[in-house]
Amino acid sequence: MSGIVGFFAFSDRWNVARFTYYGLLALQHRGRGAVGISLLEGRRFSSSKKTGDVEDLRTDGLRGWASVGYVGKSDEFPLIIKNSSIVIDGIADRPSLESLAEDPLILNKRKFAFISLNKEGKLVVGRDYWGLKPLYLGAFGFDMVVVSSEPSAIWAVGGELRREIQPGEVLEIDRWGLRSNVLESRRRVCSLEFVYLSRLDSTLSNASIYKTRLKLGELLAMEYPLAADVVVGVPETGVPMALGYSRVSGIPMELGFVRTGSHVRTMGLEDQFMRLVGAQLKLNPIREAFDGKKVILVDDSMVTGNTLRNTVQWVRRSGATEVHVLLGSPPLIRGCPYGMDVPDSNKLITSEGEHIERIVGANSIHWLSMKAMYEAIGNSDLCTFCMGGRGGEEP
Amino acid sequence: MVGEGAREHAIAEALAGAEDRVYVLASYRNPGLANVAEHTGGQLILGSITSQSKVKEILRGTNPDIVVIGPEDPLFSGVSNTVKEEGIPVIGPSQRCAMIEGSKVWMRELMWKYKIPGRLRYRKFDSLSEAASFVRTIQGSIVVKPAEQVGGKGVKVITDLQAYLSDDKKTSVSSSLEEVSSVVKGKEKILVEEKVEGPEYTLHALSDGSSTIFLPLAQDYKHAFDYGVGPETGGMGSISGPNDGLPFIDSSELEASKEIVKSSLRSVELEAHERYVGFMGGQMMLTPIWGPTVIEFYSRMGDPETAAIVPRVHNFGDLLHLAAFGSLGKAKPEISQLPTVVKVLAPRGYPISRAMSTGHKIELDLRAIQEIGCRVYFGSISLEGGQLITQGSRTLEIVAEGDFVDASMRIERCISMVKSDYPLFHRSDVGLTIPEQERLATISRRIYKFKSSNGTLGSLSEFIPQGDNW
CATH class of the missing domain: 3.40.50.2020 (Rossmann fold)
Incomplete structure (x- = not known):
């Protein structure tokens, strides 16, 4: 069980490190044990991982205009595969994470919700095939998109909840737009x-x-x-x-x-x-x-x-x-x-x-x-x- | 007609409907305006819409009965004054009256001087460093704007109910002040206002200098992308109706909004010592602090609100004539009962990169779109050598009349008939957000009615730890 969050600013001027931290703080009820964030600045990720609580995570010196964050039992997230930094809620084996990094729109019965940020500055967000894991879309003014396992993280940073992401839906977000792909799904909420x-x-x-x-x-x-x-x-x-x-x-x-x-x-x-x-x-x-x-x-x-x-x-x-x-x-x-x-x-x-x-x-x-x-x-x-x-x- | 976008296309069609011959001054060949000009026996003349000499030249060549100025830039540069000096009636306020839009500081000062309801606390800054230090120390949520109208860009909204993120938010904004103010020409560079929340709507007045009439309410969709996320745009869609309102604004709020716009318009005349002839648009918000509240004023019609409003006012062309000749007193807008929905198509890249969104070919089957019962207003798109080429801003506005959901769906069918080898985007949720807007309005209404009942309307209710340092 875990909580995942992603931030995406429309200007490099924003530093979303602390936003990610507070977002994770608001998701801590979903699972504990380890916490991690990845931030994108230029074409480089800077990451911080920690076993323990969100409060133990240091964000000083971390900078980036887009991020992914994880709180839960596993200490491997965010996981960097190829050009992407990935966080998930649910269960995934290595091949399915690799196929996700390769092409997030490939049809498969994913048992996990994910947020993936790549070095080109694209945030891809997807809910599992059944919608077992919750996932939401929000906005912080005109400046940021926020995605999160629950609305709590969106509210914690002063953002506004926009909607629930649908089972099987994959959202691709970059500076130029937001595209919704609805893949095959079968709604079975946990x-x-x-x-x-x-x-x-x-x-x-x-x-x-x-x-x-x-x-x-x-x-x-x-x-x-x-x-x-x-x-x-x-x-x-x-x-x-x-x-x-x-x-x-x-x-x-x-x-x-x-x-x-x-x-x-x-x-x-x-x-x-x-x-x-x-x-x-x-x-x-x-x-x-x-x-x-x-x-x-x-x-x-x-x-x-x-x-x-x-x-x-x-x-x-x-x-x-x-x-x-x-x-x-x-x-x-x-x-x-x-x-x-x-x-x-x-x-x-x-x-x-x-x-x-x-x-x-x-x-x-x-x-x-x-x-x-x-x-x-x-x-x-x-x-x-x-x-x-x-x-x-x-x- | 002075101007070249979708707003001008909509107004020009209304003039054609009033059996006018329409001449257009535009800086590119907007295919919609070119078509109206051609069909009415007029002409589209290419030239700078802010050039006084070009305007004079065309006036002398065409000798029009009235001139309608669409966008704000010609108003700011005094085109209305030039037309008036030539002795021709003009819809569009003088340079001084257009200050209500041109200078956001002037607008706020006016509202406070005349104690107009719906005014927000603000601070103005000549110096960026002073603005930056104010932004860093002010408690609570704020909006940072360039002090002048610069095409609806550069607005920063900072929700600051979370003290723990205050530094991050305000550092980011104070570091972006240079960008916000870079396009500002005057002495005053930055305006900081208190941030308010609630559903937004636009109320347009048309004034002939003594009488004022009101057009039906409209709402525009500011965020670039679906579901209300993404950067600020000039507007990616709009809705209007049914009748003269919107579902989430009640009749007493509509009347209060009319009072605000009307008294602001008369105050502008008092300050400018000139009659205000033309449109004035109140970009309003139904806020907990005031009820109807002014966010900004337009000295012209809003775009894309125009595309939602004009098709719903059957005598729109006639109203323009009456306003130009000071005869609005007898006039009444004939407003359609059914609502309209407008969706805007823009090339990928808009609104962040004009370079990306310029110079792409598009094709559309106008007849098929009209068969579905939709109208197309051409925006930032030029007819060049028989091809339609994007000019970098919002390309097309597609309008459908009918219930919101039905109209929204019909427009989706039309959009599938617009082809381009370059990606275009639009918001599919225009017209589908009424329940959410009703919910926001209900919350605002409960709070402002309570404040009204205990005499605290207009004052802040939140506790500010270090005092109210506005």
Whole structure:
């Protein structure tokens, strides 16, 4: 999982180094571990890469009027192949990256969104065949084009969102124009983008992420009208779902957790220990929200269940008399072939079968039905492969 | 007719519709204007459109009843004064009245002196270094412009709600001041204004020196490329209508805009001590700070707004005659209910490299385009030895009447009938952006109505850390 961004100024006078940095900062929720940028000045790239957070990246001394930037797990981006500096969101093998550097308009079922800047000063931007990975076009006044995995990076630099780039679409941008090529595509937007990955202020495939998550919570309340004293969302993604649950059920919503430090996405961290540290730093329970109460705890999804196990324990130690876990999406039962961090089936908690609530330590656990998730997103062109549903290949 | 572009072509056709014989002074052989001249028994005469002696020579040779001046440059150089001295009624303000467009500083000073609503805070600079230091220290979003009208170029918009990028944005702009001011001739070089947001629209008035009438609203598309990205241009398309408005401007906003343009026009007359005869275009924006707000004034009609407006005003030619003879008081524009959409074709290279976009051959099937129900106005293109050769700016303006989406689609079909071995580009989204404009207008409307209700119209609402140093 990663966030990618590209800047293209219509005059050499601009230095887009800091713009790229702040753009990446606004995409950090999409994946962490490594960060890198490439800038074009004259016919030369200057690049900077770093393992760590965007904040660790130094931009002093870097200069260029066009750029690409990457934040995510892989430390190889931006990758310079031939005359191009390339960043991607998704999965790509070396041959497909080479063919991209050769000819970005070649028809193939790319499993990644990309931004590629070449030394001649052309920015090529493409969304994957299925539109699994989001990608947006924006403008900064008359001076720049901005492309980004999510609108957040466009807004972070003071730009204006123009539109979503379509599945299979490849945009070629140079000083003389912007050309849209719509290659063959089949729309299958990633349902996990709606459920947890995209930022709450994004709109994807005409659906507001915020409204979708509220609706997921509302539908949870319709499917599981539990008796409880409070409903609490696990930050960040669980909060709007808890709000939706509360509105429909009439059960008051409480804010149950305080976050320490910057936003750490535990789902993206490989190392077990770091995941726990991340989770603990992320959340500290507010005792008064839970003490002596029957609690409904709402989260977006459950992968290994480790983070949720601890969260449930903290809620119990804060004095909860019952803890019922509700998840705003169907169970994850198999790994993602398109680069989302959903591990193979045997690492998923759903492989434990009947005993999940015992492992998690909850009085009960319920998942939103597939049908309700479709209804909440309001879009039938979804990829639900990891939930046992339709992937990119199925009609 | 003085002038040679698509705007003049549209106006000349309207004059032909009023059964005029049309003579044209143009610096190249615009095939559209040549055609109008030929069909009406007039003539296209090649020559400099800013040369007083050339103008006098043609006036004496053709003895016209009225003269219409299309573009701003002849106005700035006093062609209107010359025509008047020859005793011929002229549509186009005098050199002094045209200051409203020629000097952006004069325009802002006028608006503040006469307390006209919709005026923005500004600072003027003779010295580039003073301008640069102001740009670096001013808090908030700004627009940096050359102090004079230089063909709609050189405007820098700096959105600065992000303090962390402030230095980068302002360093870039202050380093480009030299370029912005290089074409400015007068003492005052740079104008810095507060930046405002909202949907833009153009309101044209036609004045005969005592009465004023208004043409239907239009909106032009400034960004070079599709979806509103890319460098600033003179305009890559426009829309007008339905009726006398636009879908995202309500009737009270239209009336307020008319008041602004009318009082500005009368203020120009007071300052210049001359009657204003001709067009005045208010390039307006519906902003949260004021509601209708003036971005700039034209002392002529906007291009490509003209191509959207003229076909919708059935008695346009007659109106010009009435204005020239001071009889607009009785006149009323006959405005078509249906909207129009205009798309502009330009050669690759425009607007950054004139060298790239000049000298390319194009071909088009005019009859087939007319069969689809579209009009073509020829812009920066010359008929040379039987061939159509691009002159470096916007080449063609294609107009369709009808609902926005339908008209926009029909123009796409026409554009496919324009052939060239050199790439031409256009914006496919002209006429398709109404919902977005309505959304922007709604936001502006909510805020300016609130400001109006609590008496803070025209003042800034944002907190400025180091004080308001305008």
